Amino acid sequence: VPRRDLRLQAAAYVGPPADRDRAKVRLVAEIDRASMGGESATKHDLEIRGDIWPRNGKQWVGLDRRVKLEAVPAGTATAWHPLTWDVALPPGVYQARLHLSDVAAGREGTLTHRFEVPEPKGLRFASPIVTDVLRRDGTGAPSLVAGAARTFDVGPGRSLYVQLELLGVPAPRLGRPGVTARVQLRDEAGGEVRAVPPGPVVPDAR
Numbered sequence: 707v708p709r710r711d712l713r714l715q716a717a718a719y720v721g722p723p724a725d726r727d728r729a730k731v732r733l734v735a736e737i738d739r740a741s742m743g744g745e746s747a748t749k750h751d752l753e754i755r756g757d758i759w760p761r762n763g764k765q766w767v768g769l770d771r772r773v774k775l776e777a778v779p780a781g782t783a784t785a786w787h788p789l790t791w792d793v794a795l796p797p798g799v800y801q802a803r804l805h806l807s808d809v810a811a812g813r814e815g816t817l818t819h820r821f822e823v824p825e826p827k828g829l830r831f832a833s834p835i836v837t838d839v840l841r842r843d844g845t846g847a848p849s850l851v852a853g854a855a856r857t858f859d860v861g862p863g864r865s866l867y868v869q870l871e872l873l874g875v876p877a878p879r880l881g882r883p884g885v886t887a888r889v890q891l892r893d894e895a896g897g898e899v900r901a902v903p904p905g906p907v908v909p910d911a912r
Contacts, residue, residue: 712806712815713738715786717854719833722873723826724794731795731823733758733769733802736786736854742777743811749774750811756804758793767793769804788853797825829885832871840867875909 714737721730742750756769769791778785799822807814824830838858839851850869860866868891878884888904 710743710811710813711741712808712813713741713784714804714806714815714817715854715856716802716804716817716819717852718800718802718819718821719835719852720821720823721832721871727826728794728796729823729826731793731821732852733791733793733819734852734854735789735802735804735817735819737775737789737806737815739775739778739785739787740780740782741813741815742775742808743780743813748777750777750808753807753809754789754804755807756802758795758800758802760795761799761801765796767791767795769802786853786855788851795823797823799823827874829872829874829876832873835869836866838864838866840865872907875907877909 714735716733716735719732719734721732724730737752752773752775754769754771754773758767758769760766771789773789775787799820802819802821803817805814805816835850835852836858837850837853837855838860839853840848841851842848850867858864858866870889872885872887875885876882885907886904887907889902890898891900893899
């Protein structure tokens with residue numbers, strides 16, 4: 707029997723503190739518009755039901771939403787479209803659960819994604835961003851678009867971007883050593899792709 711599932715993938719990005727006890731978290735769920743069916747690019751109404759549920763059973767967050775997306779004709783290349791939610795969560799282990807349904811087309815998809823929010827204190831990394839999508843604002847300042855992809859096409863003429871954010875860096879003090887960092891990016895065979903030499907980390911206004 708032919709499957710009529712909506713293809714989904716997800717990732718969670720834990721960032722800087724939202725307040726004293728919680729961290730900013732961005733949940734990204736992507737739907738493959740090529741899995742929405744149809745012979746032409748038509749608009750589809752999707753109903754999203756979901757939540758972020760903590761392992762301790764407290765303070766769950768609802769993710770319900772309705773969206774209208776344009777399908778990609780069946781048989782064409784995969785075309786992932788991101789849906790994002792920004793929440794503030796206390797430390798703990800969480801599971802995001804989503805169910806997407808396209809009633810008119812008779813298609814649906816479900817996913818669960820486990821992630822952990824560490825204590826929002828001390829020297830630590832935010833979730834690294836690896837993406838091939840770069841956008842610029844009205845001033846020309848670049849920003850990376852965090853997605854849920856695990857693989858990327860990095861052939862001729864394409865770039866892969868990596869962003870690492872170090873949190874909790876103390877302000878420099880006289881007689882107190884600062885924080886030094888270096889970065890190495892390696893491929894699956896262990897070969898070095900790019901390296902940033904050791905250098906001081908200067909905290910920003912946050």
